[in-house]
Amino acid sequence: MQPSVAPGGAPPWWLEEAFAAEGGRVDTEPLTGDLEVDVAIVGGGYTGLWTALGVLDREPSAAVAVLEAEFCGAGPSGRNAGFMEGYWPALAELVDLFGAGRAIELAEAGEAIRPAVRALGDDVWLRESGMLTVATTELQERVLDRAVAAAAAAGRPDQAVALSRDEVAERCRSPRFRRGVLFPDTGTVQPALLVRALRRSAIARGARLFEGTPARSDGAGRLRTPRGRVRADRIVVATNAAMTDWRPVRGRLTVFGSYVVLTEPVPGLLAEIGWTGGEAVVDARMFLHYFRTTNDGRVLMGSGSGPIGRGNRIDRRFTHDAPTAGRAELGLRRLLPGLAGARIERSWGGPIDVSADHIPFVGTTADGSVHFAAGFSGNGVGPSYLAGQALASLATGRDDRWSSLPLVRARGSGVPPEPLRYVGGATIRRAILACEEADEAGLRAPRPVRAIAALPRLLGMRLGMR
Numbered sequence: 001m002q003p004s005v006a007p008g009g010a011p012p013w014w015l016e017e018a019f020a021a022e023g024g025r026v027d028t029e030p031l032t033g034d035l036e037v038d039v040a041i042v043g044g045g046y047t048g049l050w051t052a053l054g055v056l057d058r059e060p061s062a063a064v065a066v067l068e069a070e071f072c073g074a075g076p077s078g079r080n081a082g083f084m085e086g087y088w089p090a091l092a093e094l095v096d097l098f099g100a101g102r103a104i105e106l107a108e109a110g111e112a113i114r115p116a117v118r119a120l121g122d123d124v125w126l127r128e129s130g131m132l133t134v135a136t137t138e139l140q141e142r143v144l145d146r147a148v149a150a151a152a153a154a155g156r157p158d159q160a161v162a163l164s165r166d167e168v169a170e171r172c173r174s175p176r177f178r179r180g181v182l183f184p185d186t187g188t189v190q191p192a193l194l195v196r197a198l199r200r201s202a203i204a205r206g207a208r209l210f211e212g213t214p215a216r217s218d219g220a221g222r223l224r225t226p227r228g229r230v231r232a233d234r235i236v237v238a239t240n241a242a243m244t245d246w247r248p249v250r251g252r253l254t255v256f257g258s259y260v261v262l263t264e265p266v267p268g269l270l271a272e273i274g275w276t277g278g279e280a281v282v283d284a285r286m287f288l289h290y291f292r293t294t295n296d297g298r299v300l301m302g303s304g305s306g307p308i309g310r311g312n313r314i315d316r317r318f319t320h321d322a323p324t325a326g327r328a329e330l331g332l333r334r335l336l337p338g339l340a341g342a343r344i345e346r347s348w349g350g351p352i353d354v355s356a357d358h359i360p361f362v363g364t365t366a367d368g369s370v371h372f373a374a375g376f377s378g379n380g381v382g383p384s385y386l387a388g389q390a391l392a393s394l395a396t397g398r399d400d401r402w403s404s405l406p407l408v409r410a411r412g413s414g415v416p417p418e419p420l421r422y423v424g425g426a427t428i429r430r431a432i433l434a435c436e437e438a439d440e441a442g443l444r445a446p447r448p449v450r451a452i453a454a455l456p457r458l459l460g461m462r463l464g465m466r
């Protein structure tokens with residue numbers, strides 16, 4: 001299905017709103033000349049800015065520079081859906097990956113995310129209404145059951161509360177929703193307001209920000225920019241999908257597109273379906289639909305089913321892929337038929353840095369001078385705070401609870417090299433999509449398609465069909 005509004009034609013609505021609140025976008029000056037700092041951070045999205053703040057918390061007098069290729073919010077931090085989760089919703093998968101003790105440690109660490117966002121003190125439209133995962137098929141109900149069982153086994157049943165069909169309907173009514181799970185330790189934000197609040201805070205705390213300043217390595221402890229050079233004791237790379245082909249992370253990342261459509265304000269229709277509590281909602285597919293409301297009663301519906309990237313190219317497939325925006329719109333019409341009359345006003349997409357096990361990793365290069373975080377896999381709004389704390393501890397040489405989070409790991413499962421990554425990934429993506437669409441239609445995909453969709457799990461990756 002073609003979307004009513006093609007993606008890529010206009011900027012993400014969030015950014016427009018955020019710049020309007022600032023009275024227009026004003027960038028800092030790019031770096032010119034030579035600069036010497038204690039910590040240089042490449043990338044001014046959530047991860048880079050949380051890291052800058054984290055370094056200054058630990059060492060208030062440290063000289064910190066953030067080098068941002070475009071402006072803070074140019075990447076996914078300014079265009080995502082604003083679901084802010086920690087790791088309680090992923091507990092079952094974390095237990096498989098890290099064992100129960102470390103999994104619970106990570107989920108508990110995530111409880112610090114919302115207080116940290118509150119402590120910024122800016123209005124970022126933080127709504128702490130929880131996230132509802134709904135099952136629309138019998139197969140999806142199994143995902144819900146696993147989440148509830150994992151929280152119960154961890155002694156924290158309060159972190160994954162099973163909801164009956166009626167209880168789901170009290171929060172958001174749809175004939176498609178069978179039952180659900182509420183994850184209370186989650187919320188939503190206006191994503192661009194969050195990245196701009198972090199930017200303001202980092203500048204106010206003394207970090208030097210250079211926008212319009214793409215940086216590349218120029219040897220150990222050195223960076224080169226178009227009009228300047230930086231020497232730094234420690235370097236942090238927080239460039240998200242742009243680092244896919246960088247040697248230290250190559251083989252651990254794939255990039256997929258994710259797209260959203262945004263409706264006109266429809267507060268009346270939201271009242272009719274009872275969706276007025278601000279809950280974020282996702283279905284339990286792997287290429288999931290994610291949907292939320294805005295302060296002025298719009299609905300944003302996203303689909304994580306975008307195309308896979310080729311090599312390290314961040315190209316138009318992440319901003320102009322009409323079929324994926326079309327799937328997001330189809331999801332809106334199918335999952336929320338009560339909103340059939342809501343007109344789509346905007347559509348946009350962006351790249352998602354996907355790790356083989358869907359959990360981010362924080363690491364350090366072999367010579368110890370560069371730290372990095374990537375692999376947020378579509379859940380970076382909250383976890384970028386954890387990664388930022390870990391990076392800040394590593395960059396200031398601390399051995400503490402942040403630098404020993406389970407996310408800090410030298411190794412993780414890998415993804416195949418190119419061209420196999422692209423060819424295999426695209427084939428598997430198509431097979432998973434076919435399986436999930438067949439499941440939603442009450443059918444089973446043909447056996448060979450199911451076999452392809454199950455391949456990643458057989459290879460030890462946390463992707464694909466169970």
Ligand SMILES: Cc1cc2nc3c(=O)[nH]c(=O)nc-3n(C[C@H](O)[C@H](O)[C@H](O)COP(=O)(O)OP(=O)(O)OC[C@H]3O[C@@H](n4cnc5c(N)ncnc54)[C@H](O)[C@@H]3O)c2cc1C
Binds near residue numbers: 351
């Ligand atoms: C459509 C969409 C919906 C999403 N929805 C959600 C959601 O609801 N919840 C959630 O948790 N996550 C979501 N995500 C993922 C989330 O947005 C990301 O995980 C998160 O923003 C990552 O932050 P970051 O700072 O690591 O990366 P980015 O925001 O990409 O920041 C990296 C920055 O580095 C800069 N950069 C790149 N190369 C260089 C260079 N050489 N020199 C200097 N700067 C450079 C870029 O310009 C960019 O500003 C979504 C993503 C997309 C695309």
